[in-house]
């Protein structure tokens with residue numbers, strides 16, 4: 724897990740399986756969570772959105788088109804927005820065949836199903852609230868599901884859970900609703916703005932293309948809302964050379980579709 728030691732500049736980053744082990748199994752499915760577990764990867768990342776009837780589901784795009792067979796099953800429902808389909812309609816979709824026939828029949832998981840699987844596998848979760856502007860109140864609703872699934876216990880808050888978003892407002896809302904939850908802001912703020920971000924975010928999680936040793940050091944020089952040094956997870960790094968380079972910057976974690984490759988290259992865990 725990201726730790727104070729890592730924040731001080733360890734070059735052995737935490738490895739986070741992006742949308743699960745998504746190079747090897749269809750992203751954001753239970754199969755991708757299990758694939759990460761099979762590889763011995765403890766952290767997974769996912770994306771959470773909401774159905775028409777208010778169920779939280781795990782899927783990356785705002786539409787169902789790319790990662791399911793919605794176009795075939797519901798041909799007259801373009802552009803297949805997640806928010807225009809009920810949970811029951813989404814349950815019928817195949818979220819695996821687009822990736823490989825081997826995964827035919829994989830489903831779009833509900834957040835409850837997803838959390839249960841991550842728990843069963845003794846894994847840890849970076850949960851991304853995706854497109855929150857489309858889903859008013861999704862922060863409170865997500866926290867409620869996390870609470871119901873036991874993920875707001877002291878142990879989970881300390882070491883098993885981070886909630887992140889590209890929306891600073893969304894991250895701030897999560898922090899204000901449940902200050903004990905560790906949070907991440909997705910982006911690369913100017914260094915001058917880090918003190919403001921540090922009031923509500925424990926992590927600044929940036930694309931690897933915009934960071935440097937100096938940027939990582941600037942992040943580590945601030946303390947987050949829980950009094951510990953800010954951390955940085957960087958994404959999405961899928962090759963050994965880039966993984967070694969960003970590990971050399973001192974990042975705390977690497978979010979990757981190929982967690983086995985990144986672990987091997989960096990000695991991370």
Ligand code: G3P
Nearest residue numbers: 741768770851909958978
């Ligand atoms: O967790 C970082 C990464 O997931 C952000 O980009 O588009 O894959 O959600 P995206």
Ligand code: CA
Nearest residue numbers: 768769770851
């Ligand atoms: Ca994501």
